[in-house]
Amino acid sequence: MKNSMSVVKPASHCFACKKKIIWRDNIPIISFLILRGECRNCKAKISWQYPMVEFLVGITWGLIGYLYYFNFFENFFIAITWSLIFSALWVIFIYDWKYMEIPMNLVWFSLVLIIAINFFTDKINLIDCSIFFESTIFINGLSGLVAFIFFFGLSFISNEEWMGYGDSFLALLIGLALGPVASFLAILVAFCVGSIFSITIVILGKADLKSQVPFGPFLIFGFMLMFFVKFLFPDLLNLFV
Numbered sequence: 001m002k003n004s005m006s007v008v009k010p011a012s013h014c015f016a017c018k019k020k021i022i023w024r025d026n027i028p029i030i031s032f033l034i035l036r037g038e039c040r041n042c043k044a045k046i047s048w049q050y051p052m053v054e055f056l057v058g059i060t061w062g063l064i065g066y067l068y069y070f071n072f073f074e075n076f077f078i079a080i081t082w083s084l085i086f087s088a089l090w091v092i093f094i095y096d097w098k099y100m101e102i103p104m105n106l107v108w109f110s111l112v113l114i115i116a117i118n119f120f121t122d123k124i125n126l127i128d129c130s131i132f133f134e135s136t137i138f139i140n141g142l143s144g145l146v147a148f149i150f151f152f153g154l155s156f157i158s159n160e161e162w163m164g165y166g167d168s169f170l171a172l173l174i175g176l177a178l179g180p181v182a183s184f185l186a187i188l189v190a191f192c193v194g195s196i197f198s199i200t201i202v203i204l205g206k207a208d209l210k211s212q213v214p215f216g217p218f219l220i221f222g223f224m225l226m227f228f229v230k231f232l233f234p235d236l237l238n239l240f241v
């Protein structure tokens with residue numbers, strides 16, 4: 001687990017010529033298209049990953065905005081908080097994909113926000129034990145704990161060969177955010193998509209059976225998919241209960 005997060009504070013300068021990027025060359029997606037993916041100063045190629053991340057973050061913000069607009073969230077600050085969590089998850093996604101490390105600071109950040117949302121959802125006096133066992137914080141917390149123990153166990157018995165310890169904290173996050181049914185499905189999606197991806201790159205000859213594929217991005221993909229499914233198509237989840 002690495003704690004440095006240079007990705008979070010990207011210095012706005014060209015990586016080739018170090019020249020500072022002026023604001024109008026730094027507009028998400030649009031500047032990339034206008035400059036045709038080149039630095040204005042030295043014409044060095046700018047990675048297509050920048051506009052792609054900007055696009056993905058934009059899509060998730062748009063979806064959260066849509067959910068808020070149609071009253072899926074009872075509070076504007078809840079929508080903003082989810083937007084922050086999703087942004088952190090996209091950074092974790094890219095970072096784990098590139099460096100096979102999960103930036104744990106962003107995981108703690110997201111966990112704190114999700115716990116806060118759970119408490120807000122409950123709005124109950126948690127001292128009353130009879131209500132406590134029906135509270136979101138208890139049910140989702142238990143889901144997160146089960147997922148955490150499962151992934152922690154996989155990391156432990158494989159000595160981080162199959163799974164890293166960071167993944168178990170992502171599993172905890174998914175359980176806390178989605179509750180029992182949706183989090184189980186999110187993890188199932190992660191395993192399915194991850195397996196299909198791994199088999200595909202082996203068949204295409206881009207990797208061999210010993211190649212390591214980070215699992216964090218698949219967990220995050222499963223989470224995001226089930227998050228929106230849970231809100232937009234709740235009846236779909238009831239099929240699995």
Ligand SMILES: [Zn+2]
Nearest residue numbers: 014017039042
């Ligand atoms: Zn440059």
